[in-house]
Amino acid sequence: MAFWRSKKTDPTETSESDSAAAAQKPEQAMGILAKMRSGLQKTRSTLNTDIRDLFKSEGRLVDDALLDDLFAKLIRTDMGTGPAETIRDDVAKRLRGRVVKLDEVLETITEQTQSMLSQESTELRLADSPPTVILVVGVNGSGKTTSIGKLAYHLHHTGHKVVLGAADTFRAAAVEQLTVWAGRIGCDIVTGNEGVDPASVAYQTVEKAIDLGADVVIIDTAGRLQTQTNLMQQLEKIRRVVEKKIEGAPHEVLLVLDATAGQNAISQAKGFSEAAGCTGIILAKLDGSAKGGVILPIREQFQLPVKFVGLGEKVEDIAVFDPDSFARALFTE
Amino acid sequence: MFDSLSEGLQSAFKSLSGKGKLTEGNMRDGLEIVKKSMLEADVSYSVVQDFMDHVSEKALGKRVLLSLRPHEELVRIVNDELISILGPVDSSLHLKESGPTIIMLCGLQGSGKTTTCGKLSQLLKEENVKPMLVAADLQRPAAIEQLHVIGRQLDVPVYSEKDNKDPVKVCRNGIAKAKAEGARVVILDTAGRLAIDQELMAELQRIDKKVAPDQVYLVVDGMTGQDAVNSAGAFNEALELNGVIMTKLDGDARGGALLSVKHVTGVPVKFIGTGEHFDALEPFRPEGMSSRILQMGDIVAAAREAHRIVDEKEREEIEAKMASGDFTLDDFKGMMEKVAKPGLMGKMMGLMPGMGQFKEMMDSDEAEGGIRQTIGAINSMTMAERRNPKLIDVHRRTRIAKGAGVQASTISQLVKQFETMKPVMQAMVGGNVGDRMKMMRQMQRGAAMGDPTMGMKTKKGTGERLSSQEKKKRKKERDKLLRKLKKKR
Numbered sequence: 001m002a003f004w005r006s007k008k009t010d011p012t013e014t015s016e017s018d019s020a021a022a023a024q025k026p027e028q029a030m031g032i033l034a035k036m037r038s039g040l041q042k043t044r045s046t047l048n049t050d051i052r053d054l055f056k057s058e059g060r061l062v063d064d065a066l067l068d069d070l071f072a073k074l075i076r077t078d079m080g081t082g083p084a085e086t087i088r089d090d091v092a093k094r095l096r097g098r099v100v101k102l103d104e105v106l107e108t109i110t111e112q113t114q115s116m117l118s119q120e121s122t123e124l125r126l127a128d129s130p131p132t133v134i135l136v137v138g139v140n141g142s143g144k145t146t147s148i149g150k151l152a153y154h155l156h157h158t159g160h161k162v163v164l165g166a167a168d169t170f171r172a173a174a175v176e177q178l179t180v181w182a183g184r185i186g187c188d189i190v191t192g193n194e195g196v197d198p199a200s201v202a203y204q205t206v207e208k209a210i211d212l213g214a215d216v217v218i219i220d221t222a223g224r225l226q227t228q229t230n231l232m233q234q235l236e237k238i239r240r241v242v243e244k245k246i247e248g249a250p251h252e253v254l255l256v257l258d259a260t261a262g263q264n265a266i267s268q269a270k271g272f273s274e275a276a277g278c279t280g281i282i283l284a285k286l287d288g289s290a291k292g293g294v295i296l297p298i299r300e301q302f303q304l305p306v307k308f309v310g311l312g313e314k315v316e317d318i319a320v321f322d323p324d325s326f327a328r329a330l331f332t333e
Numbered sequence: 334m335f336d337s338l339s340e341g342l343q344s345a346f347k348s349l350s351g352k353g354k355l356t357e358g359n360m361r362d363g364l365e366i367v368k369k370s371m372l373e374a375d376v377s378y379s380v381v382q383d384f385m386d387h388v389s390e391k392a393l394g395k396r397v398l399l400s401l402r403p404h405e406e407l408v409r410i411v412n413d414e415l416i417s418i419l420g421p422v423d424s425s426l427h428l429k430e431s432g433p434t435i436i437m438l439c440g441l442q443g444s445g446k447t448t449t450c451g452k453l454s455q456l457l458k459e460e461n462v463k464p465m466l467v468a469a470d471l472q473r474p475a476a477i478e479q480l481h482v483i484g485r486q487l488d489v490p491v492y493s494e495k496d497n498k499d500p501v502k503v504c505r506n507g508i509a510k511a512k513a514e515g516a517r518v519v520i521l522d523t524a525g526r527l528a529i530d531q532e533l534m535a536e537l538q539r540i541d542k543k544v545a546p547d548q549v550y551l552v553v554d555g556m557t558g559q560d561a562v563n564s565a566g567a568f569n570e571a572l573e574l575n576g577v578i579m580t581k582l583d584g585d586a587r588g589g590a591l592l593s594v595k596h597v598t599g600v601p602v603k604f605i606g607t608g609e610h611f612d613a614l615e616p617f618r619p620e621g622m623s624s625r626i627l628q629m630g631d632i633v634a635a636a637r638e639a640h641r642i643v644d645e646k647e648r649e650e651i652e653a654k655m656a657s658g659d660f661t662l663d664d665f666k667g668m669m670e671k672v673a674k675p676g677l678m679g680k681m682m683g684l685m686p687g688m689g690q691f692k693e694m695m696d697s698d699e700a701e702g703g704i705r706q707t708i709g710a711i712n713s714m715t716m717a718e719r720r721n722p723k724l725i726d727v728h729r730r731t732r733i734a735k736g737a738g739v740q741a742s743t744i745s746q747l748v749k750q751f752e753t754m755k756p757v758m759q760a761m762v763g764g765n766v767g768d769r770m771k772m773m774r775q776m777q778r779g780a781a782m783g784d785p786t787m788g789m790k791t792k793k794g795t796g797e798r799l800s801s802q803e804k805k806k807r808k809k810e811r812d813k814l815l816r817k818l819k820k821k822r
Contacts, residue, residue: 072378075372075559076377076559078559078560080373081373139556140445141554146473173479173481176478177474177475177476180475194482227584260554260560260564261554261557261558262556264555264584264586267584267586285527288528289529290559290560294558
């Protein structure tokens with residue numbers, strides 16, 4: 001994706017902004033990009049969201065036809081009709097009736113998107129005194145366990161001692177899956193048997209982390225749909241239990257969203273925020289052709305910042321979210 | 334987002350209610366709303382455009398005869414068109430007479446392939462067909478283990494090779510084993526992959542070519558957005574698909590991606606996944622899906638669910654009582670006890686047309702606690718009181734409240750609620766479709782305003798402020814149309 005390419009051009013900026021969160025080293029960022037480009041042979045069969053297609057070199061008149069075409073492109077990013085209308089109307093207001101070059105429109109749109117996405121920071125909020133507890137939630141199949149593996153690797157390699165808690169005691173073999181990840185990374189893991197109360201696993205994990213003097217605890221939870229009230233209450237319980245052990249924990253509740261998801265992601269953000277008090281988003285599976293534009297309305301409605309993006313199945317395929325390059329990648333890919 | 338498409342359209346067509354023909358001019362606003370609603374339901378843009386062209390072509394010049402309101406006519410056309418595109422139905426697995434039938438599942442990561450494997454096995458087992466699962470997902474950690482766990486839970490054999498890195502060989506060996514063991518169906522669980530990952534798509538093609546499955550199903554996440562056209566297109570190009578299974582439709586996703594997938598692949602939709610348990614795989618019904626996409630609820634599914642809870646005889650008894658007005662608090666309690674199961678009320682509400690907005694309300698613990706409280710209160714009444722709540726005076730009320738451990742006002746409220754509900758129920762059971770719809774709308778309005786009686790009044794306003802002149806004019810128009818209709822008959 002272009003947005004990773006653009007990231008590579010300015011690695012210093014990345015490391016600077018993320019230094020406090022102990023983000024990836026620049027060389028590592030390069031490593032990801034190199035892998036992304038060479039490892040997988042991907043066709044650039046995209047969603048056709050590239051607005052450069054709309055313009056010829058001599059520019060184009062901003063009329064209804066162009067605005068309709070633009071709207072179609074915006075919708076294809078999954079941003080939904082609301083933000084798409086806002087952006088389209090903004091372009092209409094500023095440029096209607098004029099013959100404009102691509103750059104001008106692109107600038108207007110990117111600016112608008114960036115302001116929609118503007119967030120204070122993408123850094124993980126670490127506890128004043130360790131361990132920091134991170135709870136990871138999301139719907140079934142969104143990529144929680146994989147994201148945890150990658151996040152743990154990311155933290156492990158930036159010098160944190162990580163303990164994983166396999167509190168997904170519902171899905172068959174979820175515990176095994178996370179155990180494999182822990183083995184690959186070389187960090188500790190606390191597991192419970194299938195069917196035990198996930199809150200008890202969470203509790204034990206925190207306990208163990210304190211014993212070991214670990215810096216970060218990451219707790220996996222079972223996938224659940226935001227409409228399953230009783231399962232959502234289970235999340236509240238996990239929160240309570242963890243807080244009992246460490247005041248102020250969990251310090252981060254990260255919602256894993258599938259980048260291929262459409263407008264239902266808004267309902268997910270709402271449901272999980274209400275039940276589990278989400279503090280941020282991991283946007284998984286962004287290595288596919290989907291754009292994940294749905295984070296725009298989510299950002300607008302719930303003020304949830306995106307903290308990380310998932311870019312593949314390998315352990316190092318994770319990166320810190322950068323709103324500016326994300327905005328650019330939405331329309332020029 | 335619209336609470337319901339029909340409501341949105343209603344407002345768009347307000348100005349022209351009564352005008353007898355759908356024209357390009359008067360449809361424009363309505364079509365725009367339909368389009369927006371479909372985009373919000375995650376139907377891909379290009380598919381929506383095609384669809385809208387179809388619909389406007391069909392609707393243009395149509396005389397609005399069947400119903401008095403153009404928006405109803407337009408919703409009907411949209412709905413019919415959706416149903417015809419989503420159909421035809423074919424939920425058969427096309428099992429071969431002899432030898433094992435090989436079914437391959439493919440799809441993106443996290444779409445629900447492995448769970449669907451389990452659900453299909455359960456389905457086959459219920460029909461006394463012996464299935465066997467083959468773990469061909471060699472990518473994701475512990476995917477093989479997951480399939481084994483599912484196999485153990487369902488008592489279905491699972492074939493896997495721990496150290497083999499070639500899915501083609503695993504599949505071949507699995508099929509050979511299935512033949513030897515006499516399994517009638519072999520289900521291949523392949524690894525999730527990105528549609529743009531050429532290497533893995535080529536691998537899938539290789540399995541397809543070398544193993545030659547009889548049926549290839551694409552598993553699609555019900556929450557997928559615009560990307561559905563892309564990914565389904567890629568799978569369709571690489572493989573010869575025989576069907577689509579959409580998963581995770583037990584939540585509140587509207588599942589518009591299915592329309593995109595159907596549009597791109599053209600193959601029948603076989604099943605939909607509606608829960609985490611192995612029996613939550615339902616044959617696909619285009620009518621239900623269309624209502625879901627348009628957010629109109631699914632009365633058929635609601636009815637089916639209701640039938641599962643209350644058997645036919647009981648239902649007839651209750652309905653007869655309701656219709657005759659003999660419905661007592663005791664019968665009411667009986668009904669409450671049936672529905673006071675976790676999550677059930679919410680599920681039912683979600684399925685009812687136009688009641689989607691109550692789902693959350695009913696799903697909450699308070700709603701269920703409320704039902705328990707109601708049952709407790711009725712339990713504290715004498716039989717005579719249950720038959721005739723009018724008996725309940727101040728003294729009796731205090732006694733009942735004490736017995737049930739609630740405030741006296743709760744009892745008054747319950748009685749009042751019951752009294753207002755009785756005529757509604759009578760109308761629901763005895764009345765015609767129009768009456769029922771009217772009741773439904775009343776209840777919606779009531780609930781929206783937070784009215785504790787749920788708006789169950791028998792009289793109501795139109796919700797619009799009209800001058801008496803306008804009212805007369807409207808009545809005249811209605812009568813005129815009614816006369817016309819009668820003449821036609």
